[in-house]
Amino acid sequence: MKLSTHTQGEFTVAVIGETRMDAAVAPELKHQIAQLLDDGATRIVLDLSQVTFMDSSSLGALVSLLKMVGNRGDLIIAGAKGIVAELFKLTRMDRVFRMADSVDAAVGAVVA
Amino acid sequence: MNILIVDDARDMQLILRRILTLMGHQVMLADHGQQAWNLIQQHNFQVVICDWVMPVMDGPTLCRTIRDADLPHYVYIILLTGMSGKQNLILGMDAGADDFATKPIVREELEVRIRAAQRVLNLEHTLEEKHRNLESVNQSLSAAQALIQSDLKRAATLQTGVLPVQKMFGRLCVDWFFQPAQYIGGDTFNYFPINDELLFFYSIDVSGHGISSALLSMCLQTLLSSTGELYCVDELTRTNAARFPSRLAERLNYHLNHTLDTGDHYLTLIMGVVDTVDERLYFVQAGHPQPFLYNPITQRVERVDCTGFPIGLLPDMEYETIDLPFPPGSRFILYSDGILELQHASGAPMTEDDLQERLQALSALPARLLVSKLGEQLGLGRAGEDKPDDISLLTIDFCG
Structure with missing residues (x-):
């Protein structure tokens, strides 16, 4: 799975470089983000702006990551659009995750 | 030497x-x-x-x-x-x-x-x-794979075997299509009459594919059966029908989060009851694709705009029962998202709007024909064309 990370202020920004997030990607996604948490990142922004399809197993992976973060930090979903944004809405996960239109908005929103 | x-x-x-x-x-x-x-x-x-x-x-x-x-x-x-x-x-x-x-x-x-x-x-x-070793390892891998594949094929057939066969319940007429993915997935559904006035139904999609998804969906069939422990906590009657679906969803969510170890699996569902006396439809939406309702007065197929938390994903979620009029001539259509992973001949993905248009065009047909025509249009049942995900669709008609 293509994933690039960089830091922006106190945030670790993880950019998903895949257009499809499906069962083939979910375990790897979970593993890599969990690794970031293990390495001490607490405030993570997950940039989904390149993702055009997400299935239930990837959504499940994101929720288990959110549980891992718990109260110790943030896992912010940035740039979800189209059917990806609809999936968050349909499953009401837009009420469970912090959602932001873009990485900049995510970083700014929390700082402000 | x-x-x-x-x-x-x-x-x-x-x-x-x-x-x-x-x-x-x-x-x-x-x-x-x-x-x-x-x-x-x-x-x-x-x-x-x-x-x-x-x-x-x-x-x-x-x-x-x-x-x-x-x-x-x-x-x-x-x-x-x-x-x-x-x-x-x-x-x-x-x-x-x-x-x-x-x-x-x-x-x-x-x-x-x-x-x-x-x-x-x-x-x-x-x-x-090394070559000899590899060959022997290859042979045992091929043998194991052949065994698993034939097991999965058999399992996919069995998965279809638990689905309901009766399709007429007084004035309610039900029909469905179901095609398991190449290797079994987690779709299932069921419906059964509580009495002459109430019909209980659900459509479930367990996340992921494969053996564990399929086993969880089988497990849910048992849990939600008329003799299942979750269902039997209180009896479904016309008096509690408007609260029953959401309460059952909450109990199921509790059960999956606290009793069953589902690993990373969870499920989306729509589960509800038709009351033919009050002419109402009560259902709970747990992250399932939005269902369609045919309104006999406007003669339009409409998407029911509703959202809800999936079951087994997070504990202690609240669910609400959606309550809609369901006069004679109405049709309620539930389906799993496998249909939305299908593609048109052009390669473009199938959307909810496409499905809605097709259902509208076929709305004059009785349930049995609707299901067979739509299945045909979606290319179901063709030999050698395996689908990426389970495909299931259920229609409940209130015949006049």
Whole structure:
């Protein structure tokens, strides 16, 4: 799975470089983000702006990551659009995750 | 090593034998290529040292004979040559020689060449062994895979076997299509009458594919059956029908988060009840694709705009029952998102709008025909066309 990370202020920004997030990607996604948490990142922004399809197993992976973060930090979903944004809405996960239109908005929103 | 010396000159045979025996090798002698070839077929030589010019059969011919034969092990050939020059080297290599030694024989040089032969043969031997190992591992993997595939095919058939067959319940007429993915997935559904007035139904999609998803969906069939422990906590009646779906969803969510270890699996569902006396539809939406409702007055198929938390994803979620009028002539259509992973012939993905349009166009048809026509349009049931996900669709018609 293509994933690039960089830091922006106190945030670790993880950019998903895949257009499809499906069962083939979910375990790897979970593993890599969990690794970031293990390495001490607490405030993570997950940039989904390149993702055009997400299935239930990837959504499940994101929720288990959110549980891992718990109260110790943030896992912010940035740039979800189209059917990806609809999936968050349909499953009401837009009420469970912090959602932001873009990485900049995510970083700014929390700082402000 | 077992080494064969092939030379028509007796003195050369003896010199070579002495050097090689001192090195600790077992040596046999042949006077020409034909005699050598006879010995090679009877004995197991690792190395053949062979003169170039000999009566009956010369060195290069012996080389070719060895290479053309399907011997069970590799034979390392050193050609002896008094002749020098590139042309001979090329001829010898082409015939299949591995190395050359020039006459007169220098002991140190021959020793080095024999040790080189040993290294090559050892390598060859290791490779052969690895190859044999790989082959046997491959064989057992193929056998295991064939077994799993036939098991999965069988399981997919069984998965269909638990689905309901009765389709008429008084004035309610139900129909469905279901096609498990190439390898079983987690879709399932059911419906059964509580009495003459109420019909209970659900459509479930367990996340992910494969054996664990399918087993969880089977497990849910048991949990939600009319005799299941979750269902039996309180009886579904017309009085509590408006609260029943959401309460059952909450209980199921609790059960999946606290009692069953579902791993990373969770499920989306729509579960509800039709009350034919009050002409109402009550259902709970837990992250399932939004259902369609055909309104007999406007004669339009409309998408019911509703959202809800999936079951088994997060504990202690609240669910609400959606309450809609369901007069005679209405039709309620539930489906799983496998349909939305299908593609048009153009490669564009199927959308909810496409499905809505198709359902609208087929809305005058009775349930049975709707299901068969739509299935046909979506390319279901065609041999050799496996779908990426389970496909299921359920329609409940309130016939007038």
